[in-house]
Amino acid sequence: MMQMRKMKKTVVVSFEDQTIRVIYAFPKKGGHTVRDVMTLNDAQFGEFLRSEKTKEFIVVSNFSETYQETITVPVVKKKYLEKIIEIEIHKKCHFEDFSYLYHLSEEKIIENRKTFEVFVFAVRNNEVMNLISRFTDMGKRVSAVYPDVFTLARMTRTDGKYGLCVSGFGDNKNLFLVRDGKIVLIRKANSPEADMTDYDMRNIEMTVNYCRQTLRITPACVILTGSLSANYNVSVNTSLPVICLVPPPGIHMDNRTILEYMTAVSALCADKSCDIAPRNYKDLTFTMEILRYSTATFLYLIILSVIYTAFVVKATLPIREEFQNSVKDLPDLDRVFSSYESESSRFSEYGSLIASFESSMETPDFLDLLKAFTQIKENRMRVDSIEISANDGVLLCKIEGSAVTENYAEAGSAYEKFMGSLADIQGLSVTKNLFELKDKKIFVEAEYR
């Protein structure tokens, strides 16, 4: 049940002479299910619209004054065809402001030229707008306006053959020749009664003859639509078989009412190509649709913004508190700055002195190195000279000496011990060493950092 409620309901209003029929259809897999129907008269319709909660309607109407004609246009590319048809209709139609529909027939050769025969159907915009304004005045929207003959034609299935459809409201009967849902001809015929009578049948025969003689088309059958099928009071023999129009398999509806509401039901099978609403109105509804979606998007974004803002604000509060605490805990900056500035200005006076003093400390200490040499334990090695010079923060050291030993073996041992002692001095690295065994003399170069 809940699922059904969520499904978008389609409400079709069919204006049929003095009667207005309304059906409520719900989409079902592969079609529609008509759940509710009602019949109103003109006086009740205003109240119906006022009380009806549905905002959008599909309208089907039997227009009182129409223009229909079959015109021929040359075979051109599709993009030019529409323009040519429009120009032709405007040339031929005597209405000042009108909307039109057309059905293109198959390609024919007339006077050795390839042409299309186009059936055009036009109604005055005034009439359509009067119909639409009955809804819009009550705050409702009309999603499409279909001429009844087009929706009924769309519902017929003739399997490539021509069929003459008959629809009727009150004393008027519409006879329209259809093939594969496309109309070829429409004739209006007066009738003494609402039912199908012999009079109507003679009109049908005349129309069939017209089709045969003028259009060179022989209809395969006569198709009765709506209540005409139920009220068939004909005694004369007909040249064509008479059949009843039934809705396609996708439409589910109570069989007792299906004929009565056939025109309204046929709107469920129609598409936008049958919509005869004026272009201005279509543009307007399109604009309003965009505005509606845009407004809905804005509302959605507003909600998102508000929620996100709430999150941001919530996250900001503890940071703000932390900031305020930080401000409170901050020491007296003015005091520190003034103290720093005064101390800096006083310090700058001594800057050169301190820099000079500190530069004297930068070089490794000569004294430390010379003291380190006193740690050398090897007595058999006599140091003859030490030369130390400062160079870019490094002390370069040259040591010359000789081994005081009786033989070479001892000299070698003394040399090794001496070098070991030098290696023990922290910061001293020997870069060159030479031991002349013959003279028992040594020469060492080292760096001290």
Next chain:
Amino acid sequence: MNLTQVLKKAVYRHLVTGIILSVALCILVLASKYKHNLIKATSDLDAIRMNVLRMENDIHVMREKRTTAIHLLPTDYNLRSHQEILLLSLEKVRSSIKEADIIVGNIVEENNEIALPVTLGFSGSQYHEGLNAIGYLRGLRFPYFKIRNVIAKRNEVGREIIWTIEGSFRIPSGRITGIPDRRASL
């Protein structure tokens, strides 16, 4: 209600929601910026606090260095020129390292310092004598003695060590003013 009115109403509704959305987005942007700036300000405050601590430490260091610098200066600094101070130091060295040959160069100014190049030559029977002399020179603070080269050579004949110390007395070229009266601190 005609279609124009319906359209007007739709446009009005759209405008109103557009304005509300703009306001909502502005508030969101402001709130986000406020939060971002608050985070930045908090971290800046931490940096300030750290800098203040550093500044306080710097003040302390500067004060100590200044006090040290003041104590480096001779008490009669204000009464003497830098050249005089350099020559007085040379005199002191001469009296401290007796029997030393002293070669003095010209006073020069380099790297914001006034330098008096000096070469000291002396001999001693003990290694420690040379160390004492170098220690004495290293202990000089104003002017300080910058050693460039030290040579210690053993004299084969006299069993003595001949020391040669090359360096310079150095003093900052700029004159220091505003020295507080140190008698008060003494």
